[in-house]
Amino acid sequence: MSNNGNGRTNGSPRIGVYICHCGINIAAKVDVERVTRFAETLPGVVVSKEYKFMCSDPGQELIQKDIREHDLNRIVVASCSPLMHEETFRKATANAGLNPFYFQMANIREHVSWVTKDKDLGTEKAKALVAGAVRRVSLHQALEKKRVDVHPDVLIVGGGIAGIHAALTIANSGRKVLLVEREPTIGGHMAMFDKTFPTLDCAACILTPKMSQVKDHPNITLWSYSEVTKVDGFAGNFTIQVTRKPRYVNEDECVGCMLCIDSCVYKQARVDDEFNQGLSKRKPIYIPFPQATPPVVVIDPETCMQLSKGKCKQLCAEACEKHAIDFNQKEEVIEVQAGAIILATGFKTFNPMRIPEYGYGRYLNVYTSLEVERLVNASGPTGGEVVLRDGSKPKSIAIIHCVGSRDHKTNKYCSRVCCMYSLKLAHLMKERSNAEVYNFYIDMRTPGKGYEEFYDKLLEEGTHFIRGRVAEVTDWALTDAEEGKMIVRVEDTLVGMPRRIPVDMVILSVGLEAQPDADDVRRLFGVSCSKQGWFTERHPKLAPVSTATDGVFLAGACQGPKDIPDTVAQAGAAAAEALAMIDKGFVELEPNTAFIDEEVCSGCKSCIPMCPYTAIKRDDEKKVAVINEALCKGCGTCVATCPSGAAQQNLFLDEQIYEEIEGVLNYV
C-alpha cells in the first residue's frame, strides 16, 4: 500500500520544519525563533526554519528549495489551521516532487497564538504541537487522491431571488438545474415587495420576467410545493430525495385560467391569504398571486370541503375543462442525482409579538413592514391604497426601526436591510397617503450604492427622523390631542428628553431571522449554522459561498441578512462555484479511507455493524473483513472498534496518532 511516489523516501526520515510568523499574528504570542531552534533538536529533523509568511510564494519556494537541496522526505509547517492552508502546503510539497501526504501541519495560530495571553506559555504550547507533528510525520506514507466523476446536474433549494438567479445562471451555461421550492410558487419575499430601494424599481417588474424564464428554460426543472427530505452521497455525486406535496391539481394540465376558483362552493373567500400576510382572504382553491410560477392553482386540504370533510359538490372539478383537479393526488417521493447543491432557503421576518410593548396583535393599526409592502402594492389587498384595518386613512404614521434587530433581548445583530426599506416605505407612504411620517431609529445605516443619497432625499422630503429606541406603543392619552391615537413613547436622544408622538398607524420594521427549520435543513445537507441559525460559510472572506461540506454552496439570506443586490451577487458567485466544480468533471477525495490488514484480521465481524455506510463485508472464504473503498467515507469508527488492530485508516494510522500523543506530551 505504501507506494512511495518519488523513490526518495527509503531509509530514515529527513524532516524539514517551517515555523510561520504570520506577520505578528503568531510571532506576538509565540517566540518563533525559540520554536525553530527547538525543532532542530528533534529526531529526524534536518532543517528548521522560520519565515514571515509561509503561505506566500517565497515561503513555499523555501520549502521546495530545501526539499531539493537537503533531500528532505518529510515536511512540517507550523502556522495556521490545516483547515485553512493544508492544501496549499501539500501542493507546495508535491511541486517539489515529494508525495503531498508526507506533510503535516501544526496549528499554532488558531490553537495557540490567538488564544494564549502569555508568550512563554504560548511558545511552550507551540513547541509541543511541533513535536507532535514531527513525530507523526515520520510515519507518514505516500498516498494518492482518488478521482471521482462529477454528476453534471445542480440542485438548487429555494426559489426566491437567490435561487432564481443561480438557476438561470447555471441553466444559461448549458447545465441542467433542478429547482426545488417549498411554497406553491417561486418568487420568495421579493415577489411580495412593492418597490425596491434605492431606485424604486417595481419589484414585480424586475422579478416576474425572471420567474417566467425559470418556467420556460429548457435546462431548468421546477418543482414547487416540494421539499428535499433526504441527502446522501458526497461532492460530485449526491443522491437527493425530494418529496412533492400533493396540490390536488395536475400541474401538466392546469392552464391557470382560475375558473375553478370562481366556481368553488365557498362563494366568499374566508381563509387568510398567506401571500398578502393575512390582510385579505382567499378560497381553499387558490393561486398565491397572479404571476405565480408555475401558474397552477393549489388546493389547501385543511379548508377544502372535499379534502377535509370528504363531502362537496366539487364544483371546481366540474368547472375545469382540462380535468386537472385530482382529489386523489398523493404525495410523491422522487430520487434525483446532482453533482452540486446550492442552498438558497432565505429567511423569515421577525415576529413582533415577541416584543409585546410594541402592541402588535393588540392594536389593530400596528403593522409589520411586510404587511405594509402588501398594503402599498398596487396588486395588494387594497389595490395600493393606504387604508387601515379599521377602514380609516392615516394622517400620521410612525415607522419603528430595529424591531428584532440590535436588541439584546431578541437578536443582537443588525438585519442590514431595515433602514433602507424603512426609508423606502416612508417615501411610499408619504407619496400615497400624504401623511406625516416619523422614523424612529437608533442609527441610520445606509452603506450601499445610492443608499445615502436616498436617505438625503427623504430628509428633504420632510420625513421626520427621531433618534431613539422606542419604549412603547400604547393608547393611554395624556392630552385631548392624543385621544383615539396610538402614542409612540420614545427617548429622543438628540434632544435629550422623552417624547410622546401620537399617530394613526405604526409600522414595525421587523428584522430578518433564519428560517425556523434552518437547523433541520443544515443537518440534511451537512452544513453548520451560527447560533442564530444562519448557515456558515467556509470562510467569511475568502470562501463566502462555500460550506464545510464540499459541493454544497450558499446563496442569499440563508447565510445572513442581505439585500437584493447582495443576494443576487452571491447567487451568481454560488452558481460560478458550482459550475467550476462540475465543469472540472471530477472531484478528488481525501485518501483517508480505512483498510484491513488481512494477515492480522481474525474475521470477528466487530467492525461490520459499526460502519454507517455498510462499506464492510466479510469474505467468508478468507474469513476476513473487506472494506469497499468506494463506499468508505473515512470516519475511522471501524478502526477504533477493531480489537486486533487489523483495521487501519490512511492518514490516521494508529501508530501515527500514538506518535503524536507522545510527541505533544514528551517534547521536552
Next chain:
Amino acid sequence: MTYLYYPGCSLKGTGKAYDESLLAVMKKLGVEQQEIDDWNCCGATAYMAVDQDRAYALASRNLALAEAQGRPNGKPVEVLTPCNACYLVLLKAQKRLEEDALGKRKLAGALESAGLNYEGKVSVRHPLDIFVNELGLDALKEKTVNPLNGLKVACYYGCQIVRPYSTFDDQYDPVAMDQVLEAMGAETLKWPLKTRCCGGSMTGTIPEVGMRLSFIILKEAKKRGADVIATACPLCQFNLECYQNEMREEFGEAVDIPVVYFSQLMGKAMGLSDRELGMQRLFVPFAVPAASK
C-alpha cells in the same frame, strides 16, 4: 399542602388590610398556611441599593428559615409571598444563589454565621399564582356567594410581580388577577397600564415625580370607566390611594377612585364581612354597589 406564609413588614403595617383579607379568603378557601417563625424584613429595594451583599443575606435568611421549618414534612417548601416587593427580592436572592458561584459562597458564609444553611429547596409563590394555578378558577366560582356582577375593576399588578422575572404570568399584559375577579363575577378593564410603575418609594423622596406616575394610572383607570382599582402590592395601594387629594391640587383634575386589594374584592364576593377584610382601613371608602349584588 400547607404554605409557609411570609407576610413581610408592609403587611404588618400600612398594608394590614392585605394581610387580613388574604388570610380570611384563604381560610374560606381551605388553603392552609403557617407563618414563618422569626422572619425578617426582605430589605426591599432600598437596602439592595446601599449594600447588595448584606441585602441578599437579609433576604436569604428568610429562605433558609423557610427551608428549615418546611422541610420536616418531606415535601418541597412553598413560600407564599403576597407583597410584590418581597416576592421580587426573594426571587432575586434565589437567582443569585443559583447562578452566581461567588455570590453563593458569600451568602453561605453569612447564613452559616447565623447557624443556617440554604439548599435551594424553596419555591416562592405569589397568592395570585396559587389561586389560578393551584386552586383553579372553578374552586373560586364555587365559593362565590355574592358575585361582583356589574362591578368594573381596573386590575393593577404593579411592576415587581412581572419584572424582571415573569414566573406565572405574561410579562407585559398579565391576566391572573383579571381571571380571578372575572371568575367571581366582576368585569375587568382592558388597559395598557397594568404593570406601569406607580412611582414606588419616589412618592416619598421626590413627590413631584412619584405622584405624577400614580396620577397617570388613576386618571387612565377612571377615564376607562373603572369603579375601583384592585392591587396586589401594599406600596402600590398606598401610593394610588393616599395622595388623591394632593393630586387634585397638583394637577387640577379629580382622580378620586377607590383602591383596594384584590383579596378584599375576593372576600366581598365570598360573603365575608367588611371587618374580616379590613375594609375600614381604606382612606377612600369602597362598598360593592348595590346594583352589582
Next chain:
Amino acid sequence: MSDAAAFEPRIVAFFCNWCTYTAADLTGVSRMAYEPNVRVIRVMCSGRIDPEFILAALREGADGVLIGGCHPGDCHYIEGNYKMLRRYRLLLKYLRAMGVDERRVRLEWIAASEGDKVQRVVNELTWTIRELGPLALPVMPQPEGAGASEESALAEANA
C-alpha cells in the same frame, strides 16, 4: 506530590475535524483566550478515537483528556459520536476501577459555531485538574496484591 501552585496540568484533546476542531479554530479567530494546557489532536470523527488513545495519553504523562465531537444527530458520519459515547461510558468504569478520577476524562459535544464553548470547557477542565493535582497512576500491583488493590478501588468508588 508536587507543589499545587507550580503544577500545570498537561491535557490531550481529541477533536473531530468537522465540529469541535472547527469550533476551536473559531475560538482562535474570535480571539477568546483560554488556558494553554491543552494540546489538540485532530481526527476525522470522534468515532475514530480508540479508548487506547486516551489510556496512552494518560500513560505518557497527560493529567487529563478532553474528547470533542459533534452534537448528537449532527455527526458528519451519521453516528460516530454515539459510538464514542458508548466507549466513553465503558472507559469511565474502567478508569474508576483503576482509581483514576473520572473528572480527568471529559467528553463534550461542541458544534462548529460554539467557539465560546471550547473556551469554557478547556478552562473548566484545566481548573478541575489543577485542583485534582497531577495524575498518579497506580503502580503495577504484585500478583498477590491484585485483589487488594481492586477492593480498595471499589471501596473508593462506593465511598
